Amino acid sequence: xxxxxxxxxxxxxxxxxxxxxxxxxxxxxxxxxxxxxxxxxxxxxxxxxxxxxxxxxxxxxxxxxxxxxxxxxxxxxxxxxxxxxxxxxxxxxxxxxxxxxxxxxxxxxxxxxxxxxxxxxxxxxxxxxxxxxxxxxxxxxxxxxxxxxxxxxxxxxxxxxxxxxxxxxxxxxxxxxxxxxxxxxxxxxxxxxxxxxxxxxxxxx
Amino acid sequence: xxxxxxxxxxxxxxxxxxxxxxxxxxxxxxxxxxxxxxxxxxxxxxxxxxxxxxxxxxxxxxxxxxxxxxxxxxxxxxxxxxxxxxxxxxxxxxxxxxxxxxxxxxxxxxxxxxxxxxxxxxxxxxxxxxxxxxxxxxxxxxxxxxxxxxxxxxxxxxxxxxxxxxxxxxxxxxxxxxxxxxxxxxxxxxxxxxxxxxxxxxxxxxx
Numbered sequence: 001x002x003x004x005x006x007x008x009x010x011x012x013x014x015x016x017x018x019x020x021x022x023x024x025x026x027x028x029x030x031x032x033x034x035x036x037x038x039x040x041x042x043x044x045x046x047x048x049x050x051x052x053x054x055x056x057x058x059x060x061x062x063x064x065x066x067x068x069x070x071x072x073x074x075x076x077x078x079x080x081x082x083x084x085x086x087x088x089x090x091x092x093x094x095x096x097x098x099x100x101x102x103x104x105x106x107x108x109x110x111x112x113x114x115x116x117x118x119x120x121x122x123x124x125x126x127x128x129x130x131x132x133x134x135x136x137x138x139x140x141x142x143x144x145x146x147x148x149x150x151x152x153x154x155x156x157x158x159x160x161x162x163x164x165x166x167x168x169x170x171x172x173x174x175x176x177x178x179x180x181x182x183x184x185x186x187x188x189x190x191x192x193x194x195x196x197x198x199x200x201x202x203x204x205x
Numbered sequence: 206x207x208x209x210x211x212x213x214x215x216x217x218x219x220x221x222x223x224x225x226x227x228x229x230x231x232x233x234x235x236x237x238x239x240x241x242x243x244x245x246x247x248x249x250x251x252x253x254x255x256x257x258x259x260x261x262x263x264x265x266x267x268x269x270x271x272x273x274x275x276x277x278x279x280x281x282x283x284x285x286x287x288x289x290x291x292x293x294x295x296x297x298x299x300x301x302x303x304x305x306x307x308x309x310x311x312x313x314x315x316x317x318x319x320x321x322x323x324x325x326x327x328x329x330x331x332x333x334x335x336x337x338x339x340x341x342x343x344x345x346x347x348x349x350x351x352x353x354x355x356x357x358x359x360x361x362x363x364x365x366x367x368x369x370x371x372x373x374x375x376x377x378x379x380x381x382x383x384x385x386x387x388x389x390x391x392x393x394x395x396x397x398x399x400x401x402x403x404x405x406x407x408x409x410x411x412x
Contacts, residue, residue, distance in 0.1 A: 019388060024232035025316040082292060085310050086284040093277050125233045125314040132307035178403035179396070181411035182229055186396035193389030 003147045010151030013200060016126045017159040018193035020133075023126030027160055028185055037164035038157070045153025047121050048130050051095050052149030053142045055088050055131040060142075063087065088131045096121050126156055163189060214325070214337040218344035224317045225348040225395070226402050227409060231317035234308050235349055236391040242365050244304045245353035247294070249346030255286045255312055256321060257338035262286075263326040264334035279322050280313065287312045317341060352394050360385030 016022045023044065030040050061070065063084050068075035104111045121127060130152050139145045166188055175184050224230045231252075238248045262282050263270075270278050291309050294302040302309065312318065321341055326334040357363060359382045362370035370379065384390055403409050 021233045021236040021388065021391075022311070024236070025230060028229055028232065082288060085288055085291070085313060086281065089280050089284050089313055090277075093280055125311050128314045129233075129307060129311055132310050136307065176400075177407075177410045178400050183396050183399040183403065186392045186399065190389040190392035190396065193392065194387075197387065197389070 003144060006144065007147050007151040010148050011155040011158065012196065014133075014152070015155040015159060015196055016129065016152050017156060017189070018196040020129060022129035023124045023156060026124055027156075027163070028182065028189075031160055031164040031167055031185070033168060034161060034164045037160045041153075041157030041160050043121055044124060044126055044156050045150065047092070047096065047099065047124075047127055048149040048153040048156075049146060050099065051092050051127060052130060052134060053146045054091050054095070056134060056139065056142045056145040058087055058091065059084065059135055084132075084135065088128060092127050092131070126152070159192070162192060166192075211333050211336050214333050215340040218337075218340040219347065220344075220402075221406065223344045223348065223402075224320070224341050225345055226399055228317075228320065230320045231315045231345055232395075234311060234315060235345070235352065235395065236388065238305060238308050239349060239353040239356055239391055239394075240386055241357040241361070241363070242350065242353045244301055245349045246346075247298065247301050248305060248308065249342070249349045251290045251294070251309060252312060252315065252317070252345055253339060253342030255283065255290060256318055256342045257335055259283050259286055259318060260321060260326040260334040260338035261331045263322050264329060264331045267327050275327070276319075279319065283318055283322075284313050317345060348395070348398065351398060352391060355394055356385050356391065360390075 013019070017024070017027055026040060031037050062068065063080045065079040065081060066076050068078045068080070100111075130149055134145050134148060137148070139148065163185070167185065170184070170188075179187070218224055222228065225232065225235055234248060234252075238244045259279075259282050263279060266278075287310065290312070291302070294305075294309060321337060325337045329337070354364070357365075358369060362368060362375075362381050
């Protein structure tokens with residue numbers, strides 16, 4: 001129940017896009033049609049689910065103050081937390097590279113459809129942001145962290161597919177010239193954000 | 206020192222080639238840290254430092270980086286600089302560093318950095334790269350400050366923490382607009398800035 005609650009909360013209330021604006025650059029750039037938006041959304045969700053438990057274990061057993069005490073009692077006062085950023089980004093960058101190679105080898109058709117988005121994910125703030133929020137929220141186990149990663153990914157996917165659908169619909173609308181393109185996309189995202197805020201305070205169980 | 210090309214690298218990003226309004230880079234942090242002016246200014250200065258120095262470092266080693274692993278090299282250089290900024294902030298301005306929370310760390314994945322490193326520092330000498338970094342950082346900071354100015358003024362009636370809207374306004378029924386503090390209004394404020402900017406620079410409008 002605890003996990004279900006966290007899952008729903010990370011999709012709707014702590015939505016990566018509307019509450020924290022993470023992954024905004026690719027969100028605005030790749031939301032011109034629903035199909036590519038869906039591809040990128042799936043790729044981001046997948047990377048969040050893969051990197052979250054790795055980063056969690058890294059944080060818990062290597063980086064936190066006193067985390068190295070399982071090696072020897074003398075290491076108990078070692079604090080490596082300042083290395084967090086560089087470790088997380090290394091895990092994410094190498095993870096993206098590995099996933100790219102694996103997908104290319106085992107499923108060329110999926111690789112062709114995701115192709116260009118995979119390398120872009122290394123610099124998607126939603127993934128690194130997920131890792132940093134995970135560190136801040138201090139989850140009890142790697143499983144909860146994975147649930148959080150999955151929920152955040154689904155939330156991101158919902159947001160980008162929704163925006164892409166709206167942008168397809170307004171393609172022929174008569175918008176004031178200076179607002180065309182980016183401007184109106186910002187306003188739509190803002191209005192979607194206000195709509196998502198109505199989920200605030202929902203609690204299961 | 207400042208020939209025509211260098212001047213362009215320094216001044217173009219301020220308006221005509223602004224990283225936020227025109228290149229649409231680095232939106233995440235623009236929106237998240239602009240509830241009030243102080244964190245916005247600190248964030249802007251941090252980005253200027255990291256951007257200028259990472260541009261210089263990458264530009265110095267640009268001929269020795271193999272192209273296949275350049276993204277990882279860039280990320281490591283940027284991450285090292287961001288860690289320095291983060292430690293300095295924790296040491297000298299703990300309150301603001303708490304307020305900015307994860308967003309200092311997220312400078313690493315700020316698209317302005319990767320964008321400028323890829324587009325400029327990899328093909329140019331260190332001095333123009335440094336100027337390009339300063340210019341783009343300033344262009345980013347200007348937008349951050351404008352958005353934060355309106356959000357703090359209308360949302361809490363203060364600027365940099367000082368009360369600006371006098372008490373008699375509240376006595377006569379003026380209310381702070383709570384909506385301005387909420388995240389979605391940052392997007393709409395940026396949209397209004399884009400609107401004004403493109404109405405003045407008609408060549409930037411899209412069809």
